[in-house]
Amino acid sequence: MLSTVLDLRVAKRFALVDCNNFYVSCERLFKPALIGKPVVVLSNNDGCVVARSQEVKDLGIKMGVPVFRIYDLIKRHNIQVYSSNYTLYGDLSGRVMSTLAQFAPDVEIYSIDEAFIDLSEFRYRDLTEYGSEIRNRVMQWVGIPVSVGIAPTKTLAKLANRIAKKSGSGVFDLSIYPSIDEILSQVNVGDVWGIGSKYDKWLRDRGITTALNLKYADESLIRAKMGIVGVKLQMELKGESCLAMELIDNPKQGTCVSRSFPKSINELSALKEAIAFFTHRAAEKLRRQKQAASVITIFARTSPFRDNFYSNSATAELTLSSNYTLDLSRVASRLVESIYREGQNFKKAGVIMTGLVSESQIQGSLFDINFDINFDINNDEAKMRSRNLTSVMDTINAMYGRDTLRFASTGVIQVWKTKSEQRSPQYTTCWGDLLEVS
DNA sequence: TCTGGGGTCCTAGGACCC
């Protein structure tokens, strides 16, 4: 019994499976001519680089650089440029994840291109070999290259994955490596999972420059600055697992829809249209997640890269939680005037829905209408109509494509609409974009 | 000229209550 308890405590094994250059790999899958060529994928709005092929990384182009700064490099090296195509990436991600699910019962989908797998029960096997099997099968079934890092904690599995990416085999098991400290001494502290730019600077200023330094740094110092998160991080580096697998698909705490505008907006009417559109999208998301919101926040700001930065937000609470576009827009549009300032060049805006509840828990739902003592026929009929209209719109939009039907308040000219000039077709999810084989 | 979007968690401090 005691040994079982000890086993549970010490003998964890986590694998972190990470897709290599995921968005680029997705583009290459349907355009093999891109293999071996330098490729980048841009953010929404075609603003920044969010994915790079190895060839591009080798050119020294950093993650997140604004594309206008590398125009000359793009030309000189004939870099292939793509707008991001999240529909395609989301679909391929799903295929990767369901392939992983065949290797262990517990898979935590951490992001669109990463998953943790609990391999503790396989710890007496050769996990390097098991990792290779995972890698090969994902490649064979989905066509996406992945790397596998294995270690006794999630934080170390992240590091193991970085090493796996650099190694030829694409798999690295840190738990059998003779000297973990030797590896940690070669990792910059800022490359540790959980250390961002602010903590990186703070730690460096105190002589803590490597993962090894952090592992053995004074706990009270770390706790004072980083709180419990920092202490757990140190323990994870020491091989003691503090971050468990998160398997339950937790309902979202909030849902946000925001965009930067290709050209700044200064008219109230345009800002209203943009907010109406974001609210429309957010309501769609909520309905898809089977959730409803009770609090709406809207925000707008000017460019943080210009002088006289202006940013404002406003929040309102709904009397009843809702996920219907009309209910939510009414509240959102009322808020716009309170954050608008004449003469400001708004560069970004958005809506945030919080206070989310499950759709089934909405109080005073449709079914209560008949039992409501204060039954107000006009009001409730209007609500009914709004609800019926929404579900008809959802159905039609699902059949004929997004925004076939939308509310006029979301704008006709849509000056705020984002750019996406180099988007690849939706090969896997749209009949019209299916690849033809001749 | 041109700089992403969508999330999470933790903490400190204030409001409020008994």
Added chain:
DNA sequence: TCTGGGGTCCTAGGACCC
């Protein structure tokens, strides 16, 4: 008016992630 400790809840802000 002065005088208290202790608890909860909420919010804003700061950090992080991909």
